[in-house]
Amino acid sequence: MGLEPYIPGEQPKDKKYIKLNTNENPYPPSPKVLAAIKAAANDSLKLYPDPEGEELRSTIADYYGLKKEEVFVGNGSDEILAFAFMAFFDPGRPILFPDITYSFYPVYAKLCNLNYEQIALNPDFSLPVNQFFRENGGIIFPNPNAPTGRAVTLNEIEEILRYNGNSVVIIDEAYIDFGGTSSIRLISQYPNLLVVQTLSKSRSLAGLRVGYALGNENLIGALNTIKNSFNSYTLDRLALAGAKEAIKDEEYFQQIRKKIMATRKEVSDELLKLGFKVVPSQANFVFISHPIFPAQKIFQQLKERAVLVRYFKQSRIDNYLRVSIGSDEEMKIFLQRIKEIIQDKQGLPK
Amino acid sequence: MGLEPYIPGEQPKDKKYIKLNTNENPYPPSPKVLAAIKAAANDSLKLYPDPEGEELRSTIADYYGLKKEEVFVGNGSDEILAFAFMAFFDPGRPILFPDITYSFYPVYAKLCNLNYEQIALNPDFSLPVNQFFRENGGIIFPNPNAPTGRAVTLNEIEEILRYNGNSVVIIDEAYIDFGGTSSIRLISQYPNLLVVQTLSKSRSLAGLRVGYALGNENLIGALNTIKNSFNSYTLDRLALAGAKEAIKDEEYFQQIRKKIMATRKEVSDELLKLGFKVVPSQANFVFISHPIFPAQKIFQQLKERAVLVRYFKQSRIDNYLRVSIGSDEEMKIFLQRIKEIIQDKQGLPK
Numbered sequence: 001m002g003l004e005p006y007i008p009g010e011q012p013k014d015k016k017y018i019k020l021n022t023n024e025n026p027y028p029p030s031p032k033v034l035a036a037i038k039a040a041a042n043d044s045l046k047l048y049p050d051p052e053g054e055e056l057r058s059t060i061a062d063y064y065g066l067k068k069e070e071v072f073v074g075n076g077s078d079e080i081l082a083f084a085f086m087a088f089f090d091p092g093r094p095i096l097f098p099d100i101t102y103s104f105y106p107v108y109a110k111l112c113n114l115n116y117e118q119i120a121l122n123p124d125f126s127l128p129v130n131q132f133f134r135e136n137g138g139i140i141f142p143n144p145n146a147p148t149g150r151a152v153t154l155n156e157i158e159e160i161l162r163y164n165g166n167s168v169v170i171i172d173e174a175y176i177d178f179g180g181t182s183s184i185r186l187i188s189q190y191p192n193l194l195v196v197q198t199l200s201k202s203r204s205l206a207g208l209r210v211g212y213a214l215g216n217e218n219l220i221g222a223l224n225t226i227k228n229s230f231n232s233y234t235l236d237r238l239a240l241a242g243a244k245e246a247i248k249d250e251e252y253f254q255q256i257r258k259k260i261m262a263t264r265k266e267v268s269d270e271l272l273k274l275g276f277k278v279v280p281s282q283a284n285f286v287f288i289s290h291p292i293f294p295a296q297k298i299f300q301q302l303k304e305r306a307v308l309v310r311y312f313k314q315s316r317i318d319n320y321l322r323v324s325i326g327s328d329e330e331m332k333i334f335l336q337r338i339k340e341i342i343q344d345k346q347g348l349p350k
Numbered sequence: 351m352g353l354e355p356y357i358p359g360e361q362p363k364d365k366k367y368i369k370l371n372t373n374e375n376p377y378p379p380s381p382k383v384l385a386a387i388k389a390a391a392n393d394s395l396k397l398y399p400d401p402e403g404e405e406l407r408s409t410i411a412d413y414y415g416l417k418k419e420e421v422f423v424g425n426g427s428d429e430i431l432a433f434a435f436m437a438f439f440d441p442g443r444p445i446l447f448p449d450i451t452y453s454f455y456p457v458y459a460k461l462c463n464l465n466y467e468q469i470a471l472n473p474d475f476s477l478p479v480n481q482f483f484r485e486n487g488g489i490i491f492p493n494p495n496a497p498t499g500r501a502v503t504l505n506e507i508e509e510i511l512r513y514n515g516n517s518v519v520i521i522d523e524a525y526i527d528f529g530g531t532s533s534i535r536l537i538s539q540y541p542n543l544l545v546v547q548t549l550s551k552s553r554s555l556a557g558l559r560v561g562y563a564l565g566n567e568n569l570i571g572a573l574n575t576i577k578n579s580f581n582s583y584t585l586d587r588l589a590l591a592g593a594k595e596a597i598k599d600e601e602y603f604q605q606i607r608k609k610i611m612a613t614r615k616e617v618s619d620e621l622l623k624l625g626f627k628v629v630p631s632q633a634n635f636v637f638i639s640h641p642i643f644p645a646q647k648i649f650q651q652l653k654e655r656a657v658l659v660r661y662f663k664q665s666r667i668d669n670y671l672r673v674s675i676g677s678d679e680e681m682k683i684f685l686q687r688i689k690e691i692i693q694d695k696q697g698l699p700k
Binding site for chain 2: 003004005006008011019022025026027029030031033034037038041042043044045046048049050051075076078079082086107108110111140200202204205206207208209210224225226227229230231232233234235236237238239242
């Protein structure tokens with residue numbers, strides 16, 4: 001098939017790194033989540049899980065003021081995106097997504113034999129909304145975008161939804177809880193809108209594999225048809241139990257997401273002082289570039305100093321680094337290492 | 351797409367049933383599995399799991415005397431079968447599977463736009479091996495077969511593998527640990543053989559969602575390409591930890607699988623005494639038919655008496671019931687209820 005699989009951020013095992021390369025949350029999951037998982041680790045694991053995930057879906061629906069029939073749950077938002085590409089996108093017309101975006105989209109498109117056109121972001125990495133006013137077989141973009149961290153306004157999203165009444169528009173909100181405005185409130189007005197979220201980032205559960213999609217009942221029904229033609233039980237009993245508690249522990253959630261946003265502000269200010277360009281971020285990472293020191297070199301030298309960040313060898317962004325927001329302590333070390341590198345003569349460009 | 355999703359066995363919540371309808375194991379998972387899951391329910395859930403499942407794959411490889419590169423792990427054998435249909439089967443030629451078999455196969459075929467031909471089983475539900483000697487785009491069947499429980503010999507499988515050197519032949523061994531002979535020993539000779547197994551049945555872990563595929567490195571590589579074009583992390587940290595212990599606790603595994611085979615023998619003998627035809631089973635269920643009492647009627651009356659078995663309204667098997675082997679206590683009640691029904695006048699055919 002000539003597929004080129006997605007390559008996730010590296011998880012090296014050779015030494016202990018400060019991992020700022022896969023946008024994981026530096027804070028642990030809610031203690032209530034861990035307690036619920038331990039309680040679910042019992043003899044009932046011999047039985048299949050609820051294939052419909054009814055309890056978790058009800059919990060998510062209540063949380064957002066939606067109906068259970070407007071909620072789909074899956075094995076991480078990646079699995080849900082794969083199902084959505086299979087369910088909604090039209091092989092006859094090109095699907096649209098930005099040229100700088102989550103690098104899994106072209107992989108899904110190839111898996112599903114879909115043509116795609118990449119919409120070039122503006123030079124400041126903002127989304128050129130009017131470029132989505134053309135014939136297409138479906139639209140997808142993250143809000144905030146990855147790896148830039150830039151968010152789109154709800155007005156802009158509404159313009160895209162209104163123009164594209166005949167296409168499904170997927171807003172990938174993996175990073176929405178760090179400052180963006182969710183499109184969930186638009187679901188009642190736009191039956192062509194699917195919003196996808198994950199527990200991996202803002203709920204500190206990358207290791208549990210739970211995501212969800214919210215949208216019109218017909219869209220959710222179509223996702224269920226694909227899922228039930230693929231794997232009846234995508235979420236195990238432990239993931240279902242833990243995810244429910246994660247959604248319910250609002251206090252803990254607010255606390256850690258606000259903490260990460262505060263750290264992001266502090267780190268961004270420090271980086272600006274060091275001469276970095278910092279793309280305005282509404283995500284749990286910053287996308288940065290230095291006018292003198294090449295990104296790839298900083299990436300390598302950080303790695304030698306046991307700090308992992310993400311570098312994409314890709315046109316337009318090959319002088320940028322994506323740095324996940326870790327704990328205050330991790331970011332302090334990151335900033336120290338950055339200072340060492342740009343003050344060290346070896347860091348000068350060749 | 352006109353998909354008709356697979357429908358799993360019912361999981362009613364209206365009252366407490368004796369569940370003999372989804373081939374779950376009546377015995378709990380190994381205590382070591384539960385302990386490992388509880389230990390893994392810690393702060394590290396904030397981090398992504400190992401996308402390659404290296405430790406689990408090594409454990410499985412060691413257990414079967416294979417290389418890690420000959421092992422693929424996934425979210426239940428259902429997910430692995432879906433990936434395998436996508437990876438190996440040729441849309442240009444019909445794929446082959448039995449007419450009476452796991453009802454998910456035609457669903458996968460439709461999802462992947464594959465043509466298929468169903469090979470009619472012999473009247474005794476044995477596999478007509480020579481019917482697989484024809485041009486095809488791939489072959490799949492369970493050994494033992496579901497819902498009949500009949501096993502195929504390794505000689506028969508070798509004949510099919512030898513004739514079909516240009517097709518991938520998938521042996522779905524979900525029920526192999528209850529008396530069949532695994533094809534794993536043929537992997538070194540036949541690069542076109544993929545063996546798929548699951549922890550759901552013989553390891554009592556239907557609720558954990560873990561399966562694995564074993565085969566030539568090239569086949570495993572192709573499965574990885576599909577999986578990494580779909581979802582980088584299909585197994586969460588808890589499933590990876592629990593599954594590893596399940597494979598390692600050989601003593602517990604031997605104990606419960608032998609217990610189920612012993613119960614199957616006892617239940618089969620009792621059913622034969624009651625006049626039932628019992629298809630010889632190498633699985634954790636029996637497939638039964640009564641010469642006088644219609645299966646659908648027995649199914650309904652068992653359900654009213656809080657015993658769930660599986661009935662398939664499908665040509666050739668619509669007078670059969672599939673009964674999972676439960677604990678001795680459950681099977682005692684099942685047999686009591688069966689006796690009540692066939693002795694009760696209401697049970698007489700109309």
